[in-house]
Amino acid sequence: MRKPRIIQWGTGSMGRTTIRRILDRDDVELVGAYVTNPDKVGRDVGEIVKRPATGIIATNDIDQILALDADVVLHTSQISVPYAGQNADVIRLLESGKNVISPNGYNRPDYHGPDYAEPLRNAAIKGGATLAGIGLNPGFxxxxxxxxxxxxxxxxxxxxxxxxxxxxxxxxxxxxxxxxxxxxxxxxxxxxxxxxxxxxxxxxxxxxxxxxxxxxxxxxxxxxxxxxxxxxxxxxxxxxxxxxxxxxxxxxxxxxxxxxxxxxxxxxxxxxxxxxxxxxxxxxxxxxxxxxxxxxxxxxxxxENPEAPPAKPAMDAMAVLLLNAVPHVMAAGPGFWDLPAILPARREVAP
Missing domain, CATH: 3.30.360 (Dihydrodipicolinate Reductase; domain 2)
Structure with a gap:
């Protein structure tokens, strides 16, 4: 059984952290990276994250990303106005058969109504893929x-x-x-x-x-x-x-x-x-x-390093969450992934 093959979408602070964690693990494989910064296009991903060369070249061509044989896209682009602006790319990824895991929402797409949710759901079903929103907050x-x-x-x-x-x-x-x-x-x-x-x-x-x-x-x-x-x-x-x-x-x-x-x-x-x-x-x-x-x-x-930037532990934790979710999302059926949780007792309501 092959390792899950992963594409990293976005190489900002969070994306670079995730790439390093992928390279450090032996149960997943990095196969591609999508970048928006023109200065990163054509560079080896290892160079971008200050690691040895990987042979994986960063691209800003979504068609190259769609053509890759990959199981999961870790979608960590910077969220921006408008909220739904990221959906067009996510829809294309899902339609290509790639599961998408993202901290940029997608925890409860149906909350925003059918005009928002149905194109995402239809894309996932068409591609036989799963869309999962996972993060620290929202998500954990x-x-x-x-x-x-x-x-x-x-x-x-x-x-x-x-x-x-x-x-x-x-x-x-x-x-x-x-x-x-x-x-x-x-x-x-x-x-x-x-x-x-x-x-x-x-x-x-x-x-x-x-x-x-x-x-x-x-x-x-x-x-x-x-x-x-x-x-x-x-x-x-x-x-x-x-x-x-x-x-x-x-x-x-x-x-x-x-x-x-x-x-x-x-x-x-x-x-x-x-x-x-x-x-x-x-x-x-x-x-x-x-x-x-x-x-x-x-x-x-x-x-463990007291001189580490304040945001580093949170980014490390986020990377762990995203990667640990990979096998569970891959095993889920097409559509939206409902984040599992330990359910608490419900509030007592007087009769």
Whole structure:
């Protein structure tokens, strides 16, 4: 039985991490890499990730990627406005018979309605392939950890999940200044009202849909409560300088109400400096659940090298998630892959 043959789609920070993990393992094989940076086209993938030559040449020609004999595409391109803009490429990959694993959503395509979901589903069925959304958040912290902890709580009333991402050392200007919105001038445009907010409203709503289903209830409302933190002075980060008075941190925050009377808060803080937040920006994730008993848990990802960039442990963890999912996704039937989870006890509802 041959090893799963993998194509890496995107060679930003996450894609390069995933490629290194593939090269380090003996149970999978890298067979191709798709890049968008013209400077990477025609280069050996090993050179791109600072490893010995692999014989695999990076390309920006999707037809070359479609022609490869591969089982899985690890789709880690940078998510951008509009949310559905990535779907055209994903549809072509699925139609060619390649399973697609992506952290860019796809956890609950049906939540966005048939106009969004059906082209993806039809492409998967046509190609006999599976589309799987897998990641840390969405995909793991809430869906696997928080829901499992909810199984300890009787009379559950509220769940709160807080995430902190330190972007000060992120190497991609596009990620920091575009996708994250750092350096934007609130006097010119309010991130909380524009297309970036719409992107994240859509992307993270899939978490609430998953939670509601697994708890045996449904969403009644989702209210955005987004916050901006402005730079009190110029802040130097790896990819440039955030000017005083512009956005130095964003808190993407939503409160959902469920039909069983419970609620959930999801708060995601992306920051250029922990100094802006005091003690509120410590662990990567904090999970709190109210009920009998209440639960509070923290999750922090660590690197054995204390000098490692703050984002490195999260990228390593993401790579592990993506690669460990490969055999399970390959074994699934055509269509959408439903992320498995340990199901908690449902909330007690008085008769």
């Amino acid at each position: 912290i809430v869906e696997r950890i928080a829901l499992s902890l909810a199984g300890l709580v009787g009379g559950r009333t509220d769940m709160r999940v807080y995430e902190v991402v330190d972007a000060s050392n992120a190497p991609s200007p596009g990620l920091v200044f575009n996708a994250m919105g750092f350096g934007s001038d609130p006097a010119v445009s309010d991130l909380r009202q524009g297309p970036v907010a719409e992107l994240y409203d859509t992307y993270f709503a899939e978490i609430f849909d998953y939670v509601a289903e697994k708890l045996g209830t449904r969403i009644t409302e989702i209210t955005p409560l987004h916050e901006l933190t402005l730079a009190p002075h110029d802040i130097a980060i790896r990819v440039g300088t955030i000017a005083k008075g512009t956005v130095a941190a964003t808190t993407w925050k939503w409160r959902a109400g469920f039909a069983d009377g419970s609620g959930m808060l999801l708060s995601i803080l992306w920051t250029s400096s922990h100094e802006l937040h005091g003690e509120d920006a410590a662990a990567h994730w904090v999970i709190e659940i109210d009920g009998r008993p209440g639960v509070r848990a923290t999750v922090e990802l660590l690197d």
